[in-house]
Structures are given as C-alpha cells and as structure tokens.
Amino acid sequence: MVNISLRVLSKPDTSHLATIFKSLGPDWDERVLPSIGNEVLKSVVAQYNAEQLLTQRDAVSKAVRAAMTARAKEFNILVDDIAITHLSFGTEVRGREEMRKRDRKMECARALFYIYIYIYVSLNLLLLFPFSITVHQSRRVQAGRPAGGGACPVRGDAGGPGAQGGRHPGGG
Numbered sequence: 001m002v003n004i005s006l007r008v009l010s011k012p013d014t015s016h017l018a019t020i021f022k023s024l025g026p027d028w029d030e031r032v033l034p035s036i037g038n039e040v041l042k043s044v045v046a047q048y049n050a051e052q053l054l055t056q057r058d059a060v061s062k063a064v065r066a067a068m069t070a071r072a073k074e075f076n077i078l079v080d081d082i083a084i085t086h087l088s089f090g091t092e093v094r095g096r097e098e099m100r101k102r103d104r105k106m107e108c109a110r111a112l113f114y115i116y117i118y119i120y121v122s123l124n125l126l127l128l129f130p131f132s133i134t135v136h137q138s139r140r141v142q143a144g145r146p147a148g149g150g151a152c153p154v155r156g157d158a159g160g161p162g163a164q165g166g167r168h169p170g171g172g
Contacts, residue, residue: 001089002045002088002089003086003087003088004041004084005084005087006064006083007082007083007085008081008082009079009080010029010078011078011080012028012077013077016076020075020076024075028077032072032075032077033072036072037068040064040067041064044060044064045060048060050089050096050097051097053087054087057087065079068082
C-alpha cells in the first residue's frame with residue numbers, strides 16, 4: 001500500500017460559474033477534487049514501482065499534475081498547483097524491500113565464501129603438493145621434446161607412469 005498526500009490549489013473557471021454551481025453546488029471543490037485526486041493518483045502510481053516512486057518523484061509529480069489538470073478541466077475547474085506533500089509505504093512494501101536487501105547481502109556473502117574456499121583450497125594444494133621446475137640448459141629441445149630419451153623436465157619421467165628408458169632429474 002502506498003500512502004500519498006496531495007495538495008491541490010484550484011479555482012472554478014469563471015466563464016462557467018453558473019454551470020458549476022448548478023451541477024455541482026457551492027461545495028464543488030469538496031465533492032469533485034477528492035474523487036478526482038484518488039482516481040488520478042491510483043492510475044499514476046500504478047505505473048511506477050516503490051523504488052521509482054522515491055527516486056523519480058519529480059516525474060511522478062509531473063504525471064499527477066498533467067492527469068489532474070486534464071481531469072479537472074472536464075468539470076470546469078482550473079488547477080493552479082499540485083504538490084505531493086507526503087509519500088510513504090505500507091508494511092508489506094517495506095517488508096519486500098527488506099527481503100530484497102537481505103537477499104542481495106546473502107548473495108554477496110555466498111560469493112565471498114566461494115572465493116575464500118577457492119583461495120583456501122588452492123593454497124592447501126600448493127602446500128600439500130609442492131612442485132619445482134628444473135630447467136637444464138645443456139639439453140636441446142627439438143619439436144617440443146627434450147633431447148635424450150624424451151624425458152620431461154617438469155615431471156621428471158619419460159612420459160608417464162611405467163614408462164621405460166627415461167632420464168630422471170639429477171640422475172645420469
């Protein structure tokens with residue numbers, strides 16, 4: 001629910017005073033303006049969500065002014081000024097916004113958790129399985145394979161487990 005207070009400054013169209021008093025009576029403003037105001041506010045507010053009502057208050061005010069002026073003109077009433085004096089939301093709207101904020105915070109916390117887990121696992125893998133790369137400058141590399149039996153200087157084997165005839169790092 002949205003609670004909006006509206007201030008309307010209006011006057012009757014002087015060229016149609018007789019018509020206004022005959023059809024609406026002397027209390028024309030109390031009879032017409034509240035119902036027009038309700039109708040206009042409902043139609044304009046329905047076009048915006050809660051966040052837009054707060055952030056685009058000028059646009060909402062201009063839309064209310066345009067619709068209210070056009071609707072009042074049908075009753076020969078001239079609108080001088082319209083202002084939104086109060087805007088608040090019911091508990092259900094505030095509750096939804098609170099839930100959205102909480103959900104965004106949970107998503108951020110979950111993302112941070114995954115980042116921390118990734119870093120933790122990466123560091124532990126480095127501590128559990130340290131590796132070193134030994135580069136021998138005396139070896140020639142041809143077509144992507146080291147010379148002398150195909151031994152891999154990184155793994156230290158000749159191509160995998162159980163491979164035969166490879167050289168071992170540090171060995172002859």
